[in-house]
Amino acid sequence: MDPVKLTGIAEWPTPTKKKELQSFLGFTNFYRKFIKNYSKVVRALTQLTGNAEWTWGAAQNQAFQQLKKQMAKDVILAIPNKTGCFRVEADASNGAIGAVLSQEQGGVWRPVAFMSKALTTMEHNYEIYDKELLTIMLALSDWCHYLMGALEDVEIWTDHQNLQYFRKPQKLNRRQARWVTELAEYHFVLKHKPGTANVKADLLSRRSDHDQGEDDNGDITVLSPEHFQALIMPTVSETQERVKTITRQKELWDKGIATSLEHERGIIEKNGILYYDNHVYVPQHLAL
Incomplete structure (x- = not known):
């Protein structure tokens, strides 16, 4: 082992x-x-x-x-195969991070690896959303030989309420900009699991030998909407907001509208939503 x-x-x-x-x-x-x-x-x-x-x-x-x-x-850690779905359960406390890598084999989720790491002095000062994303980045880095190129989207279970900060365009520091580049190498979906329910990773991040500390580049979207998997069907207003958000992204304009519409005649914008011939334009996007 x-x-x-x-x-x-x-x-x-x-x-x-x-x-x-x-x-x-x-x-x-x-x-x-x-x-x-x-x-x-x-x-x-x-x-x-x-x-x-x-x-x-x-x-x-x-x-x-x-x-x-x-x-x-x-426990006999499972030997990963190429076909099973992978799951990363990640959690950050004030003083440490913890993660568990599992794979579904024969209808059962088997542990593949465990990770627990105390935060450095500098990492102690990170905002909570940075700590949560740091946990994900370290887990992906440690287990990249399993997760990069996985046949199915990697499930990442975390308290992504703390990651809402990254759903909106932000001016990134160098560290965050590097994370953006690294995240692009993986296909994953985030699933919300509060710390109180994310017990395995939560306990690894709160070992007694880890000091718990005290509570505490342009506009770029680090985690785009398709990375977040909703647990309930969105309301009409939520759907409209998703359409607005995605429509505003230039890349989707270029790749979506330019390929689906021969010209811009007949396109109007109203309250942030595009209409074509009086029909709502919905970009081809996983989040919708």
């Missing part, structure tokens, strides 16, 4: 209080069906999660170390 893929687990620090132990057990519980005698192994640990007084002794330490070893041995 490649130890690099398991660093998020192998480097998990020994818990010093109940909350830290609960986080570790919460993470391992997701993979209990892959771990032999899971309930027996964790018995000495689960006894400390209730009302019992916190006492970390030899039995607890042995159970903790054994569970980490069995995670590496028994």
